[in-house]
Amino acid sequence: xxxxxxESRTNRPGPVTRIRVREVxxxxxxxxxxxxxxxxxxxxxxxxxxxxxxxxxxxxxxGADFELAAGFLHGEGIxxxxxxxxxxxxxxxxxxxxxxxxxxxxxxxxxxxxxxxxLERHFLTSSACGVCGSASxxxxxxxxxxxxxxxxxxxxxxxxxxxxSMLRKAQGVFGRTGGLHAAGLFTPDGxxxxxxxxxxxxxxxxxLVGWSLTTDRLPLDQHVLLVxxxxxxxxxQKALAAGVQIVCAVSAPSSLAVxxxxxxxxxxxxxxxxxxxxxxSGTERITT
Numbered sequence: 001x002x003x004x005x006x007e008s009r010t011n012r013p014g015p016v017t018r019i020r021v022r023e024v025x026x027x028x029x030x031x032x033x034x035x036x037x038x039x040x041x042x043x044x045x046x047x048x049x050x051x052x053x054x055x056x057x058x059x060x061x062x063g064a065d066f067e068l069a070a071g072f073l074h075g076e077g078i079x080x081x082x083x084x085x086x087x088x089x090x091x092x093x094x095x096x097x098x099x100x101x102x103x104x105x106x107x108x109x110x111x112x113x114x115x116x117x118x119l120e121r122h123f124l125t126s127s128a129c130g131v132c133g134s135a136s137x138x139x140x141x142x143x144x145x146x147x148x149x150x151x152x153x154x155x156x157x158x159x160x161x162x163x164x165s166m167l168r169k170a171q172g173v174f175g176r177t178g179g180l181h182a183a184g185l186f187t188p189d190g191x192x193x194x195x196x197x198x199x200x201x202x203x204x205x206x207x208l209v210g211w212s213l214t215t216d217r218l219p220l221d222q223h224v225l226l227v228x229x230x231x232x233x234x235x236x237q238k239a240l241a242a243g244v245q246i247v248c249a250v251s252a253p254s255s256l257a258v259x260x261x262x263x264x265x266x267x268x269x270x271x272x273x274x275x276x277x278x279x280x281s282g283t284e285r286i287t288t
Contacts, residue, residue: 013040013062013101015180015197037180038062039199040102044069045090046078046116048108055116061180061198062101064207065089068198069104071210074218075238077143078114081218085109137260144240146265151221153245156287159190161275163226164250170195171228183208186224193223201229202238209242219243226250231270236260246285248272253280 021034044056066087073079090103167184183204184195196207212218221243231249233256239247248269258280261268267282279286
């Protein structure tokens, strides 16, 4: 197996797929071109100590695949800053060109393969999210601590009101397809630091965390995370692992997401749109 670090290949899948559709409006019918958000599987492999293991298969929008793999592994507690020695698409000769660019191998500095038994059980069968429930919260407590109250940041409602429109303007592929979620990373004064798009909200967050990991920006304890859909357990878990204090969503949170926010001292804001929002946990960080 050979490895490369260049993700900008012209023959790999793109984030947009063009098709022909028949549009019906009232009694008018016409054929036209349409742009769809690309959805393809991504296999994430770990390489350590001469051993190669597949740890996850997830459906994603091609683009920022290396960030997605790094962010996913960090969110699941498999790697930390400095653990990756190389990352690249797989170029095994027995794979088709399509398969090569749908497989990312992450080479670790360690000489032994980390324990990935939980990932193999959960993520090789479902790409939607992690396994949720009280058992997940208990497992999270074993590897994550509540956020440090001494590094608390504060954000005003006026700043929060402006975040969704800023994220929407950064969604270039959504503007063409109307079919992608997004995650944005902001400073407390409302400056957009980075944004990523994907068919999955959790993938978009992984791409942001992976970007932060590979550019030595972790922890993200001085940042606000905004997701374009609902706030789920897996999104809160990934944010917690990255040290994010404030997580905002334009839609509703799940009950387990609220439990996680309250247990670990995170601020969770939902229904952030039209100059209104609900605070489900961590009210002290919103200067109301």
